[in-house]
Amino acid sequence: MPEYAFFKGEFVPIEKAKVSIMAHAFNYGTGCFEGIRAYWNEEEEQLFLFRMREHYERFHRSCRILHIELPYSVEQLGEITAELLRKEEARTDTYIRPLAYKATEGIGVRLHDLEDAFALFAVPFGKYIEKEEGARVCVSSWHRISDNAVPARAKITGAYINSALSKTEAILNGFDEAIVLNENSHVSEGSAENLFIVREGKLITPPVTENILEGITRATIMQFAREQFGLETVERPIDRTELYVAEEAFFCGTGVQVAAITSIDHRPVGTGKIGPITKRLRDFYFDIVRGKVEAYRYWCTPVY
Ligand code: PMP
Numbered sequence: 001m002p003e004y005a006f007f008k009g010e011f012v013p014i015e016k017a018k019v020s021i022m023a024h025a026f027n028y029g030t031g032c033f034e035g036i037r038a039y040w041n042e043e044e045e046q047l048f049l050f051r052m053r054e055h056y057e058r059f060h061r062s063c064r065i066l067h068i069e070l071p072y073s074v075e076q077l078g079e080i081t082a083e084l085l086r087k088e089e090a091r092t093d094t095y096i097r098p099l100a101y102k103a104t105e106g107i108g109v110r111l112h113d114l115e116d117a118f119a120l121f122a123v124p125f126g127k128y129i130e131k132e133e134g135a136r137v138c139v140s141s142w143h144r145i146s147d148n149a150v151p152a153r154a155k156i157t158g159a160y161i162n163s164a165l166s167k168t169e170a171i172l173n174g175f176d177e178a179i180v181l182n183e184n185s186h187v188s189e190g191s192a193e194n195l196f197i198v199r200e201g202k203l204i205t206p207p208v209t210e211n212i213l214e215g216i217t218r219a220t221i222m223q224f225a226r227e228q229f230g231l232e233t234v235e236r237p238i239d240r241t242e243l244y245v246a247e248e249a250f251f252c253g254t255g256v257q258v259a260a261i262t263s264i265d266h267r268p269v270g271t272g273k274i275g276p277i278t279k280r281l282r283d284f285y286f287d288i289v290r291g292k293v294e295a296y297r298y299w300c301t302p303v304y
C-alpha cells in the first residue's frame with residue numbers, strides 16, 4: 001500500500017484520499033488517467049521516471065477531449081510526481097497513476113458545468129503479465145471501442161470496461177491476453193497494450209486511426225528500432241489472419257513493457273518461441289528505461 005496521495009491540491013495520507021459514492025466519475029466513468037513507470041537503477045541508487053513528459057502531454061490531451069480543466073502544467077505535474085515518490089521513499093520499480101475526473105456529487109450525464117479534480121498515487125510494481133517471454137493469446141470476441149463512440153486515443157477511465165471485458169474473457173478461456181479487433185475487423189491492439197508484428201523482417205503496427213491508444217512505448221520502440229537497429233516500422237492496417245502468419249509478434253506498453261507473443265488462437269507464432277527481433281528490442285528497452293543507454297537518458301527523469 002502507498003503511504004501518500006496527492007489529493008485536492010496537497011499531499012495527504014492515502015487513507016484520507018477518498019471519493020464519494022455520488023462522485024460523477026464513479027457513476028459515469030467521466031475521468032481519464034495515465035500509467036507511468038519509474039525504474040530503480042541499483043548501481044546509481046537512482047529512480048528514473050520514464051518519459052514522464054510524454055505521459056503528461058497525453059494526459060492533457062485526454063483532459064481536452066473530456067472537457068476537464070487541469071490546474072497544472074506538464075512541468076508542474078512532473079514536479080508533483082517526483083515529490084510524491086520522494087515522500088514515499090520509493091527505491092523499487094514503481095507504477096504511478098495520475099487521475100483527472102469529474103468530481104461533482106450528483107446525478108446528470110454530461111461533461112460541462114462540473115467540478116474537475118486531480119489525484120495521484122504510486123505503487124510498487126513488477127510484471128503485468130506473467131509470461132512476458134511467451135504469451136499465449138486469443139483474438140477477442142469483443143470489438144475495440146471506436147473513435148466516434150468512445151475515443152480510444154484518450155485514456156478514459158470508463159472506456160476500460162472494454163479492456164476488462166476482453167481481458168477477462170481471454171483469461172477465463174485459458175489465454176494470457178487478448179488481441180482486440182476494431183469495427184473494420186482490423187487489429188487494433190491488446191486489451192491494454194499496443195501490438196507489433198514482424199513480417200519479412202519488417203516491423204508492422206496499426207496506425208493511430210485504427211482505434212488504438214497512441215502508446216508511448218509504441219513510439220519509443222519505433223524510434224529506437226530505427227535509430228539503433230535500422231529497423232523501420234510500417235504503420236498500416238493489419239488483418240486478423242496476418243497474425244497467424246507473422247514471424248514474430250509482441251505487445252508493448254508501460255505496464256506490459258515488451259512481451260513476446262508466442263501463440264495466437266492456438267497457432268504458434270513463428271517458431272513458437274520469442275523471436276530474434278522481439279528479443280533484441282526487449283533487451284534494449286529494459287536498458288533504456290533504467291537509464292543505461294546514454295543516447296536515451298533524456299527520456300529518464302531522476303527522482304533523487
Ligand atoms: N493501449 C491501451 C488500451 C493501454 O491501456 C495502454 C497502456 N497505457 C497502451 C496501449 C500502451 O500505452 P503506453 O505505452 O503509453 O503505456
